[in-house]
Amino acid sequence: xxxxxxxxxxxxxxxxxxxxxxxxxxxxxxxxxxxxxxxxxxxxxxxxxxxxxxxxxxxxxxxxxxxxxxxxxxxxxxxxxxxxxxxxxxxxxxxxxxxxxxxxxxxxxxxxxxxxxxxxxxxxxxxxxxxxxxxxxxxxxxxxxxxxxxxxxxxxxxxxxxxxxxxxxxxxxxxxxxxxxxxxxxxxxxxxxxxxxxxxxxxxxxxxxxxxxxxxxxxxxxxxxxxxxxxxxxxxxxxxxxxxxxxxxxxxxxxxxxxxxxxxxxxxxxxxxxxxxxxxxxxxxxxxxxxxxxxxxxxxxxxxxxxxxxxxx
Numbered sequence: 458x459x460x461x462x463x464x465x466x467x468x469x470x471x472x473x474x475x476x477x478x479x480x481x482x483x484x485x486x487x488x489x490x491x492x493x494x495x496x497x498x499x500x501x502x503x504x505x506x507x508x509x510x511x512x513x514x515x516x517x518x519x520x521x522x523x524x525x526x527x528x529x530x531x532x533x534x535x536x537x538x539x540x541x542x543x544x545x546x547x548x549x550x551x552x553x554x555x556x557x558x559x560x561x562x563x564x565x566x567x568x569x570x571x572x573x574x575x576x577x578x579x580x581x582x583x584x585x586x587x588x589x590x591x592x593x594x595x596x597x598x599x600x601x602x603x604x605x606x607x608x609x610x611x612x613x614x615x616x617x618x619x620x621x622x623x624x625x626x627x628x629x630x631x632x633x634x635x636x637x638x639x640x641x642x643x644x645x646x647x648x649x650x651x652x653x654x655x656x657x658x659x660x661x662x663x664x665x666x667x668x669x670x671x672x673x674x675x676x677x678x679x680x681x682x683x684x685x686x687x688x689x690x691x692x693x694x695x696x697x698x699x700x701x702x703x704x705x706x707x708x709x710x711x712x713x714x715x716x717x718x719x720x721x722x723x724x725x726x727x728x729x730x731x732x733x734x735x736x737x738x739x740x741x742x743x744x745x746x747x748x749x750x751x752x753x754x755x756x757x758x759x760x761x762x763x764x765x766x767x768x769x770x
Contacts, residue, residue, distance in 0.1 A: 465533065466559070469636075471639050471674075472574065473533045474636040475678050478504065490527070515561070529568065530559055537601055542729070571622065576627055579609065579627060581598050590699075609697045624684050629669070657722070672756075687751075698743070701743040718766070
């Protein structure tokens with residue numbers, strides 16, 4: 458049996474920190490090499506190897522994969538939806554080139570598995586709003602969504618053309634207390650908890666009745682690892698799997714917070730992120746993921762809210 462050697466690219470981001478820690482707990486600290494362009498996240502310090510790595514430097518990445526005998530790559534580096542709209546060319550360049558670099562190297566070095574996250578941002582105004590299915594009309598309106606949808610087809614192409622075992626999840630909005638969000642349209646659902654604890658109030662950049670699909674980070678990490686451990690023969694989707702945790706509006710999450718903090722108040726000042734949110738589905742049908750690899754979320758809005766407020770210092 459080959460000993461796994463795992464490279465996490467973008468390990469200091471919102472998903473990367475917690476995924477790296479979870480992989481180290483499962484496979485061993487020295488087995489998981491964390492990498493990012495940024496300074497090492499404090500939560501990662503002392504837990505395993507860390508290297509400074511620019512995923513856009515294909516030669517440097519290639520050398521790293523060979524020297525470290527990498528068997529699995531998790532590519533998490535990306536420019537997210539709201540940030541991407543401020544610099545579309547940079548977002549497209551980073552999101553696409555980083556993926557193609559990893560897919561090329563995975564093919565050339567026979568890397569066993571690649572994980573690359575997609576997003577609900579692939580969906581657009583013409584996609585069904587409720588229980589948006591795995592296969593449906595997809596016409597994204599953000600550069601982030603366009604890059605993710607194109608990326609899904611590159612993953613599918615490298616799987617069918619070259620046999621690269623690349624797996625992907627369309628993440629909904631992710632909520633976590635361990636690491637700050639990275640410029641996404643669903644970030645309000647993290648910011649609201651921090652402001653509730655610090656100020657007792659929050660000004661939301663979306664309208665009160667804007668429903669979006671969300672997921673608590675422990676569920677997202679578990680979904681990622683469960684997909685990567687699923688037998689290849691069970692997987693029928695080689696673009697990206699829909700997964701769903703919960704759906705709620707800013708008003709609903711504020712009501713839930715008030716159950717723990719009676720004096721909490723919320724105001725609304727919708728900005729450029731409102732049209733982005735309105736272009737996405739309100740809920741996601743993830744029955745294909747449930748069928749193929751047994752996906753099932755553990756957290757609902759009440760459970761997540763209680764855990765977030767308990768853990769935010």
